[in-house]
Amino acid sequence: MAATPVNQDHFEPPDWLDREEEVLAPYAMRTRQSKGRRHPEPAHPYRTAYQRDRDRIVHSTAFRRLMYKTQVLVVQTNDHHRTRLTHTLEVAQISRTIARQLGLNEDLTEAIALAHDLGHPPFGHAGEAALDDCMREHGGFEHNRHGLRILMELEYRYAEFPGLNLSWEVLEAQALHSKLRDAEEIKPFLAAGQPSLEAQVVDAADSLAYDTHDIDDALSVDLITLDELAGVSFWRRAVERVQRQHPRVPPLQFQPTVVRALIDWQVSDLLEQTRNQLRTRRIRRVEDVRAAEQALVGFSPEVHALRAELEAFLHERVYRHYRVQRMANRGSRLLRQLFEEFSAHPGQLPDRYRARATEGLRPRAICDYVAGMTDRFAQEEHLRLFHPSTPV
């Protein structure tokens, strides 16, 4: 059937809440079903609540700082590899593609994806482990819990409320990403059951994105070689696919073409497997998603096994590579020294954090300050504290 042509002279934008009813699958989250915001606000005249959530995340300070935060490799290694910002954009892009194909709420999916790594401290997982250790007697540190603190308290952009005052479903996705189910920040989000399909899609896209781009980055900075990768089934089979489609792929285009084939394979597999799950488990409504025994978005057993082998290779050859270990230990040492110095002499903290540090919450205030830093800022701050000729 031919589409009705749009009258350009009298174009009336659709009501997006009605539009959601037309385009979304029955198991997608609708804006009208949202549990809303902690601090009630009037609706925006032309953006849905989840669009507004996404926009608030993009305009936040924590989002801009992702540019100078490490994923695996420290920012200074070169200017081509992923940072947390570009990783986040890849996750958002892949998540939206999957969400659109499954008829899920793209705005909610995108908001969850753009927020998913906001709570990471500088220097990746080494930084997280160091801060968790510094905070052992004071409630510990974990990036998902810290992400919630950023979204609910630490951003200070709005006169009417602390944090970004996002919709409950975006916060819930952040909370359920945490494995610390007993933590006070996480408990209020546990009652709804399984995460929404939108949140499950972001989880899968996150894992798919970093497994693939860590291989790409590791090759590009010579942590691993193509010969070593030939021993990994997933890579080898992706190469075979590429060679069937492009028998004469030039050397410069070889690596990105295989990486693209790996992403495409995983996304296609995820879509097919997830559609099967939704069909065979008779998922008809959001309530069915919530009540399901397990997550519904996932890979086929075959791709699951191929990914497991790839991940084992990454752990062995990339994350434990001596150069990666040096970067990790340097970052970890630096954060510990910052934390100890500010704990011993809190008068050196900037005003906003010093004010909080004197209210009996000193370790958490220092942890918030250090966790909010970028890799670059942490290194500069370390020089300002410890290097005699650096201007303070």
Ligand code: MG
């Ligand atoms: Mg991530």
